[in-house]
Amino acid sequence: MITLLAGCEQNTFQQPPPPKVDVALPVQRSITRFLDATGNTAPIKSVDLVARVQGFLETINYQDGTFQKEGTTLFTIEPETYKLKLEQAQAAEAGAQASLKQAESDFRRQSDLVSRQAVSQATLENSTSARDNAQANLQQAQASTRIAEVNYGYTKVAAPFDGIVTAHLVSIGELVGVASPTQLASIVALDPIYVNFTVSEQDVLRIRAEAARQGITVAELRQLPLEVALQTEDGFPHHGKLDYLAPTITQSTGTLSVRGILPNPDRTLLPGNFVRVRVPYDQQKDALLVPDTALGSDQSGRYVLVVNGENVVAQRKVQTGALEAGGLRVIESGLKPDDRVVVAGLLRVIPGEKVDPQLQKIESPTASAK
Numbered sequence: 001m002i003t004l005l006a007g008c009e010q011n012t013f014q015q016p017p018p019p020k021v022d023v024a025l026p027v028q029r030s031i032t033r034f035l036d037a038t039g040n041t042a043p044i045k046s047v048d049l050v051a052r053v054q055g056f057l058e059t060i061n062y063q064d065g066t067f068q069k070e071g072t073t074l075f076t077i078e079p080e081t082y083k084l085k086l087e088q089a090q091a092a093e094a095g096a097q098a099s100l101k102q103a104e105s106d107f108r109r110q111s112d113l114v115s116r117q118a119v120s121q122a123t124l125e126n127s128t129s130a131r132d133n134a135q136a137n138l139q140q141a142q143a144s145t146r147i148a149e150v151n152y153g154y155t156k157v158a159a160p161f162d163g164i165v166t167a168h169l170v171s172i173g174e175l176v177g178v179a180s181p182t183q184l185a186s187i188v189a190l191d192p193i194y195v196n197f198t199v200s201e202q203d204v205l206r207i208r209a210e211a212a213r214q215g216i217t218v219a220e221l222r223q224l225p226l227e228v229a230l231q232t233e234d235g236f237p238h239h240g241k242l243d244y245l246a247p248t249i250t251q252s253t254g255t256l257s258v259r260g261i262l263p264n265p266d267r268t269l270l271p272g273n274f275v276r277v278r279v280p281y282d283q284q285k286d287a288l289l290v291p292d293t294a295l296g297s298d299q300s301g302r303y304v305l306v307v308n309g310e311n312v313v314a315q316r317k318v319q320t321g322a323l324e325a326g327g328l329r330v331i332e333s334g335l336k337p338d339d340r341v342v343v344a345g346l347l348r349v350i351p352g353e354k355v356d357p358q359l360q361k362i363e364s365p366t367a368s369a370k
Contacts (some may be wrong), residue, residue: 014091022344023307023357026335033282034322037206037258037295039197039228041273044261045161045189051077051177057170057184063169066158068187075168075184077176079155085150093141096134103134163189164267171325188271193264194243197226198255198275210282221245226260230269230277236278238262263294287321288335289328291362294343295320304335305342305349307357313342315351326363 044233051057055078062074159165165320166186176182199207211221227236240262249256262269270277295318296303305315316339321330335341340357343348349355 006216008048017349018311018354018356019052019345019357020358021307021342021346021349021362023340024290024343024360024362025342026290026331026337026339027362028286028288028337030283030285031287031289031322031324031330032280033284034278034280034324035199035203037199037277037279039195039260039275039277041269041271041275042194042196043271044188044192045163045187046186046271047160049074049157049165049184051075051157051170052181053077053082053151053153053178053224055081055175056178057172057174060168060172061346062165064165066165067356068161068163068165069361070161072159073156074165077155077157079152082148082152082155082335086145086152089141089145089148093138093145096138096141100131100138103131106130132326157184159187161187161189162191163187169285172241182289190267190270191264192240192261193269193271195240195260195262195275195277197224197248198253199258200254201249201254203357204249204256207281209272217319218245224279224281225276226281228260228262228269231274231276236276238264243277281295286337288331288337289324289334289362290331290341292323292329294329294346295329296343296346305346305351307340311354313349313351313353314353321358328362 057075057077058079059076060074061072061076062068063071068074094110102192131335166188168185170176170184176184181212186322207221211217214319222242226240226242228238229236240260242258244257244259246257260279290304292306296305301317302320303315303317305313307313318334319332321332323329340359342355343362
């Protein structure tokens, strides 16, 4: 019996060793704060080319979908008819000038005769009336000539600016401009190009508060740089600047309309593209970052697990920011630079229990890796 009791005393329970977990200090580095949004590209200029005079379309002088320089003639509409009308108006103007010259000569002669009392005052009044009518007829003839010149100019439809001209909508020999202006094609400018997007009211208030803290004016906000990327592009390869901020917030959506402008020399961006947009608005030194995988969440928000000086695990509530390159998440508040954050083995730890921390180093990617 004594032997059996001794054997039981040797089989007492022993506490298992604390689990090993990887811990690391938060990365400290300077970060740029961005406003992220999605938007759509839009042409800076887009015009419908229309026939402003009536006539038969004689020529189409471009290939559909090609780039055309400003001033290039794209269509001609029966120019000979309007050239003859211009010559007719010019001839009428020349006749009106001759009539005015004769009326002025007669007026001067009658004025001299009246001063010598050789003719009656009524004769001078008739001469004055004839001169005034000749002047009015000349002005009318000059206006008719100008109208004829304008209409003759309209027989050539030219590119109003550099841009891509769409497919023509009418054919040679077709009668255009009969009842109303006939659309012939459209021209679209692609360089530079607009990017339209919206910003939430909360972001507007946050950015304005940050601008006020830094002493940045609204005019300077309109000059902030802009970065744009297509959905299939890595990073943000297209760069421009803000161009317009709406003066009011749309009540129905609670957003502010914003527009940017950026160069597009290779015409990579086309009007209507769905794009990712970000606007850098602040720089922060010594920001704290941890791997995004080290974060957990519950009903009260995001948290990390930290190991204190006694190697006891504790849950720490944190406020998170943007996800940076390399999968590192910015921690806005709730974490200190010397906190040891559990970065691996999270499923093996329980808050309030001891662990065996294995200090690791978080690799911080360079800025070029963004």
